[in-house]
Structure formats: C-alpha cells, structure tokens
Amino acid sequence: MNSRAVFLDRDGTINEDVGYPANAGDLILLPGSAGAIRALNQQGLKVIVISNQSGIGRGLFGHAEVDNLNLDLNERLKAQGAWIDAFYYCPHAPAADxxxxCDCRKPGTGLFDRAADELAIELRLSFMVGDKLSDISAGASCGCRTVLLGNDELFETAPRYRPDCRVPGLTAAVEWILSQIGKKPD
Ligand SMILES: [Mg+2]
Ligand SMILES: [Zn+2]
Structure with missing residues (x-):
C-alpha cells in the first residue's frame, strides 16, 4: 500500500532562507522545526524535502555542497530526535524570465513524481508545506493538500494560489496536518 508523505520545502520552511545557503554556517534552523518534524516522524509519516537549488545551475556551488548541507541538516535534526527521510532537489537555474x-524546478512537479515512484507515496494522501507560491502551486498540481507559511503579502496578491491552510510556521502547519488526518501529536 502506498503511503502518505509530508513534503517540505527547505529554505524558509525548515531553516532560515539566507539566500543560496551553501555551508553549514548558513544553516539556521527556524524555531520549532525539529519538534514539528519529530511529530511527523512519530506518526509514521514520511518526511521528504523538495527544494529548488538553482545555486548549482547559477554556478554558485556544486552538488557536493547541497548534499553536505542536507547531511548537516539531518544531523542537526537527529540530535533532537527528528529526521528527514529523503531529500530531492532541482539543480537547474530558470531562464532569464x-x-x-526543466520539469523538476517548483512549481514543476517532477521531483514529487520521482519521490512518489521511488518511495511508494500516494500524492493525493500527502501534504506540501512551503513559504512560496511555487511550493503551493507544485503541491496542488500533484494533488497534495497545501500549507503556506506566513507571507501575508503573497497571500493577498495571489488569490488563485489559495493554499488549503495558511499558518505562521512549521509547528502550526504540522498541527493542522495531524488534525486533517485525525492524529494528535504524541
Ligand atoms: Mg522556501
Ligand atoms: Zn530542475
């Protein structure tokens, strides 16, 4: 049976979006991130990061930096009893406009489709959480329920991208997700 996943954007959702983070020193966990992810882990939900990392395509850093930063992130989370099950990222820069x-840069759904295939995930049972409209659009396009973090301005100016839920941060997002599937945090 295919399982339910919670897809998370990385920068601006789990850690501070400092603009093309490349080194462990750029990794600043947002308050509550580890606890929120741990609550998902404890419910047996797969937690999967889907991230645009166009810094690679722009020549700012390479795959090794992204892989290392993801490892660092998981180490930091594991120290607090939480973990990410898998990381997927798009390395491509967008066109000048x-x-x-590519089909993998959000709002494209290529990485969601790959994760669904490789990890036996049912997208229509799953959720996408992010801080940008491209996160919401990507999640909605592949049938996930969507949660937008913060971002009043984006929300007011782009009503066609209405997420299913809008909350200030990941802690409240996870509370909403668990309520949607009839679970309470342990
Ligand atoms: Mg983001
Ligand atoms: Zn791509």
Missing amino acids: GEPV
Whole structure:
C-alpha cells in the first residue's frame, strides 16, 4: 500500500532562507522545526524535502555542497530526535524570465513524481508545506493538500494560489496536518 508523505520545502520552511545557503554556517534552523518534524516522524509519516537549488545551475556551488548541507541538516535534526527521510532537489537555474527550463524546478512537479515512484507515496494522501507560491502551486498540481507559511503579502496578491491552510510556521502547519488526518501529536 502506498503511503502518505509530508513534503517540505527547505529554505524558509525548515531553516532560515539566507539566500543560496551553501555551508553549514548558513544553516539556521527556524524555531520549532525539529519538534514539528519529530511529530511527523512519530506518526509514521514520511518526511521528504523538495527544494529548488538553482545555486548549482547559477554556478554558485556544486552538488557536493547541497548534499553536505542536507547531511548537516539531518544531523542537526537527529540530535533532537527528528529526521528527514529523503531529500530531492532541482539543480537547474530558470531562464532569464524566471520560467523553469526543466520539469523538476517548483512549481514543476517532477521531483514529487520521482519521490512518489521511488518511495511508494500516494500524492493525493500527502501534504506540501512551503513559504512560496511555487511550493503551493507544485503541491496542488500533484494533488497534495497545501500549507503556506506566513507571507501575508503573497497571500493577498495571489488569490488563485489559495493554499488549503495558511499558518505562521512549521509547528502550526504540522498541527493542522495531524488534525486533517485525525492524529494528535504524541
Ligand atoms: Mg522556501
Ligand atoms: Zn530542475
């Protein structure tokens, strides 16, 4: 039986979005991130990061930096009893007009489809949490329920991208997700 997952954007959702983070020193966990992810782990939900890392395509850093930062992130979470089950990222830079040139850069759904195949995930039972409209659009396009973090301005100006839920941060997002599937945090 395919399982339910919670997809998380990385920068601005789990850790501070410092703009093309490349080193462990750039990794600042947002308050409550570890506890929120731990609550998902404890419910047996797969937790999967889906991230645009166009810094690679822009020549700012390589795959090794992204892989190492993801390892560091998981070490930091594991020290607090939480973990990410899998990381997927798009390494491509968009075209000059901002449009994706690949199917894996959010709002494209290529990485969601890959995760669904490789990890036996039912997208329609799953959730996507992020701080940008591209996160919401990508999640909604593949049938996930969506949660937008913060971002009043984006929310007011782009009503066609209405997420299913909008909350200030990951802690409240996880509370909502668990309530949607009839679970309470342990
Ligand atoms: Mg983000
Ligand atoms: Zn891509």
